[in-house]
Amino acid sequence: MDDFADTALATTARMRGLFPATPLQRNDFLSARYDADIWLKREDLSPVRSYKIRGAFNAMRKVRAENPDQxxxxxxxxxxxxxxxxxxxxxxxxxxxxxxxxxxxxxxxxxxxxxxxxxxxxxxxxxxxxxxxxxxxxxxxxxxGHFLSPFDDEHVIEGQSSVAVEILADLDAPPDLVIMPVGGGGLSSGMTRYFRLMSPGTALVYVEPAGGASLTAALAAGEPVTLPKVDSFVDGAAVARIGQRTFSVLSGVPPEDVLTAPEDRICITILEMLNVEGIVLEPAGALSINVLDDLAERIRGRRVVCVTSGGNFDFERLPEVKERAQRFSGVKKYFILRLPQRPGALRDFLEMLGPDDDISRFEYLKKSARNFGSVLIGIETSSAANFTTLLAKLDAADFVYQDITSNQTLAEFLI
Incomplete structure (x- = not known):
């Protein structure tokens, strides 16, 4: 057995003095949806609700073993x-x-x-x-003091590899495919090293947030590069530059095995897992599940493990998550509507709404115009197709409007 595999096994055994192995659970809901055998490695159920305890434990243990006075x-x-x-x-x-x-x-x-x-x-x-x-x-x-890196440290990488050790230990046969999130690369590089040694037949898929795809950028450049801009919404995986040590492990990953997940689409997964399964996931923890749609043909009939890397979700963010999910799925839109300043104009507009269309926001933006007034209006509906019907009615009635749902500048100031 390779030295790294030996180290990973020994590290995992030592962790049992700190916390039990996190559950590996078959998920019937996802398995039925994708006609596959889908399991969740529940790192969101560790004592700190993420896998980060693993790398911190191993790094601190090894430093103290080498220098007991530290x-x-x-x-x-x-x-x-x-x-x-x-x-x-x-x-x-x-x-x-x-x-x-x-x-x-x-x-x-x-x-x-x-x-x-x-x-x-x-x-x-x-x-x-x-x-x-x-x-x-x-x-x-x-x-x-001793500085504890979050990912670019050999001892941290060894600690995170214990996730892979537990997955193989809990299954009667190796999984066909494992999906894992990527931020700085500590978890993914540790798991990759162990799977390559102990289960080389298991395919590995990596997922990054679209607004922080540092592995994708590094693979394209052949070395770690610093992203000019990072969307911090997926705060557990939005890293501007993948680690040097971690990229040395991941540099041979085929680019087609690295997927990116749009931040707003991740919100749909967070809400669905909460509402349907009662599982609380932070944005980074939802990454691996979020790309199952992209892999639907590839995973049919196969055993798949998704690593749910964390569940530290602040419920004060729930309204934002719901809003982003609705916008991405097309069931909520915002418009600036030019409304004629005449009796009955608002009623004419309201009569165009369908039975499933609800007004969630209504605000006059300019009240001093003599002939027209600009209105910010938000509409929620049950199906994205309902907006096709509504917009056709508005066009036929010569209403002037602008869809600002995807206009980040206007949305930031007005919504």
Whole structure:
């Protein structure tokens, strides 16, 4: 057996002193939909509701084994990595200083503090993560601490490989295909190394958020590159630059096996898993399930494992998630409508609405015009096809309107 496989097995065994293996559950709902045998590796059910505890545990354990006097660990994170580090600091009874951006939601700060207790100190520094990271690294060097990288660290990669170890241990036969999310590459590179060694017949598919496709960019360039812009909605996987160590493992991945998931489409998966299955997933945790539609022909009749990497979802985001899901699926639209300033004009418009069309937003934008008034109107309906009927009626009646649903600039200011 390869040294990495031996290390992964030993690392996984040691984790049992910290937490039990996360469940690998067959999902009947998804299996029936795709005519496949679909299983979910529930990393959202770890003690910190993400897989990040694995890499943090292994890295801290190995550092302390090499240097027993090292009792200060530092990290920079606004989310799951911070919570994993905090939990493991308390487990090993060492001091942790966790740097988080000033803009970090109180919910995440509170959870990190709960996991770490008196063993951690949280420092809020910088409006942007780059500033937070620089401050954390400067403090770490000055204080003689050990900096815990969220993904680009060999010990972290070894720790994340334990997800693959548990998957193969729980099944009576290797899966045909495994779908995993990619951010900085810690989880995906660790799992890839183990599967290549222990189950080379298992196909691997990688999923990135469309607004943070750092692996896709690196494969195209042949080396890690920094994305000029990142959409932070999928905060658990939206990374501007994949790690150097992780890319050395993933550099041979065929580009066609790396899929991207639109942020708004991910919202549909979050809502569906919550409403149908009662499973709470954060955006990054929904990535692997979200691309099942794209793989429908490939997975029919096959055994598939989707890694649900995290469930740290702030329910204050639920209205935004619902809004984005409705817009993507075409059942909610926003218009600027020029409404004639005459008695009965509004009634004429309302009579064009179908029985399933509801007005969710109505606001006059300009009330001083003598002949026409501009109205911001939001409409929800049961089927995207209903808008075809409505717009045909508006055109026939010579109403002037503009669909601003996909206009990011106008939507930001008006919606």
């Amino acid at each position: 009792d200060l660990f530092v990290c920079a994170s606004a989310g799951n990595h911070a919570q994993g580090v905090a939990f493991v600091c308390r487990h090993f009874d060492v001091k942790g200083v966790i740097f988080m951006p000033v803009t970090t939601p109180q919910q995440k700060i509170g959870k990190t503090r709960t996991f770490g207790g008196d063993n951690i100190e949280i420092r809020l520094v910088g409006d942007y993560f780059d500033d937070t990271l620089a401050s954390a690294q400067a403090f770490c060097a000055e204080a003689g």
